[in-house]
Amino acid sequence: MTKLIRLAGKTDFVFSEIQLTLCDSMFPNASELTVNNSQYIIKNYHSWNTKDVPDVRTWLEAPDPSTNFVAACDKKTAGTGDWILSHSEYVQWRQSRAGILWIQGKVGSGKTILSTTIIKDLQADPALGCYYYYFDNCDNSKTKTTARGLLQSLLLQMATSSRSVHPALHAHFTKCKRGQLEPTTEDLGTTLAAVVKDLNSAFLVLDAMDECIEVNNVFKHLAHIKDNLCIAVTSQSLAETSYDVSGNIHLDDAQYAFQQDVHKYLQDQFGQHKIKQELFTEIVDCLTQGAQGQ
Known part of the structure; x- marks a missing residue:
């Protein structure tokens, strides 16, 4: 039919x-x-421009968050962080496909592993659009700590493919004399807002907001696109925004889940060694208690 x-x-x-x-x-x-x-x-269907794809992508000079994603995936012990997928706040956020979910936790509490777990969960559903960004103050380019770096990366992810460019981005590329001029950060934000309006069932995951040096500028731009995106943020501190956060998960309240993750990690690390069960249990208990949520 x-x-x-x-x-x-x-x-x-x-x-x-x-x-x-x-x-x-x-x-x-x-x-x-x-x-x-x-x-x-x-x-409101817009034909994407099939010309100038390599030039537009080069012109954007976008930082690549996939390096952080791959590094987190490589470090992640199988099964750790999966508890977040059944957490009531996460389930409600995912099903509602709206609002901001804020995940707060101190240094070493596994926020990046949780971000990566969420990204992989969203990517597994082909009906959803999943975009992500890792703020990273250890990045040598220093572009992963700024609002501009975020905008550049999101435009690369949302407005370009291997064969085409969103008309709003291509128009701005043309305005900048086909890449001879640098786009202003404000213009990047305006272009992103136009692109996001065309998205459907889209999710955005932002890891380590506390490592961003321009948090206020980031939220200024997010304010223009938040109605068209379902956003998850991880940070050490609570959200300080001009609009409400729809859900909050404090990792200090998830100690049992944390202990399970530690147990899985230690099992993976010691699994190749022959250790008596009593000694293994003592090691797990000692390290879990000593970690104090880190």
Whole structure:
């Protein structure tokens, strides 16, 4: 069985029911989908520009958060951090697909592992758009501590693919004399806001907000896109924003889950050695208590 999809102002296309289930991923830049007499009408669809992709991506000079993601994945012991996926605040945030979830914890409490666990969970659902950024004050380029670095990276993730560029980003690239001029941070924020309006069921994960040196500027730009994104943030401190945070998880209140993660980590570390169960239990108990949540 097939149905008609009409792109407003564009040519009509016919898709099978199976293809219709992939509609979000097929038309990620369609901001509205309505049904009228079995016709699926997508409004505000913008054709992405297929030219200048390498030049636009080079011009953005975006920091790459995937290096942090891969490093966290490599360090992560299987099963650690998975408890966050069944936490009531996380489940509600994920299902509502709206608002800001703030995860607070002291140094060494596993916030980056939790961020990475959340990213992998969201990426596993093809119907969702998942974008992420790791603020990192150990990065040699120092670009991963600024609002500009965040905007550049999100534009690279959200507004470019291997074959096309979002029209709003391409228009700004053209305005900057096809990459000869640097874009201002304010213009990057305005362009990102235009891009985000075309997203559907999109999630954004921001790790280590406390390592950002321009937190106020970050939230100034997030204020323009938060209504179109479901955002999760990890930080040492509580949120200090001009708008409400919809959910909060304090890792000091999750000591049992932390102890389970420590146990899994130690099992992985000592698993290759022959240690008597009594001694292993003593080691786990001693290190877990001594860690004090770190």
